[in-house]
Amino acid sequence: MKLLEQRILAQGKGLDGGCLKVDMFLNHQIDVDLLGEIGKEFKRIFADCDITKILTIEASGIGIACITAQYFGVPVVFAKKGTNKNIGNNLYTADVYSFTKGITTTIAVSKDYLSENDKVLIIDDFMANGKAAHGLINIINQSGASIEGIGIVIEKGFQPGGDSLRALGYRVESLAKIKSISDGQIEFM
Secondary structure (H helix, E strand, O other): OHHHHHHHHHHOEEOHHHOEEOHHHHHOOOOHHHHHHHHHHHHHHOOOOOOOEEEEEOOHHHHHHHHHHHHHOOOEEEEEEOOOHHHOOOEEEEEEEEOOOOEEEEEEEEOOOOOOOOEEEEEEEEEOOOHHHHHHHHHHHHHOOEEEEEEEEEEEOOOOHHHHHHHOOOOEEEEEEEEEEEOOEEEEO
């Protein structure tokens, strides 16, 4: 998606360790018009799928998933991180390691919101090693739902997440795929 790539080059910052800072428009301060275009693009890419739910993980994926869901006309379910007394014990859970934070967290989705009848599209802002996607896949598998695809806004193509999921047969579609981040320079595939 050229619009997204242009925005990454204009405002994104390549940091040490392969991190990309895009919090000025994607995941801290949010450009809603850009998210609207991202949602339209995910709808175009996955138009051949019969999506009944969009699943993401809190917090950065929620805004993207919500706007994307408007184009599909379906609800968003998001996996909560950590323990939450207000969602009860009737949960699907998985452990997820965060590349950005360097910690493992348990994520949970209430069994009330995913079932074997659902056809799920996973949406997230970033993919590095694919751990968040694997955790969400684990939850979907526990529910018996089917996985229609995985939509990622920015994939770090120099890390193994996307390729490992594709090798397992999952349809992974990324709107911007980064080849490298070196000395503050960002190069796309």
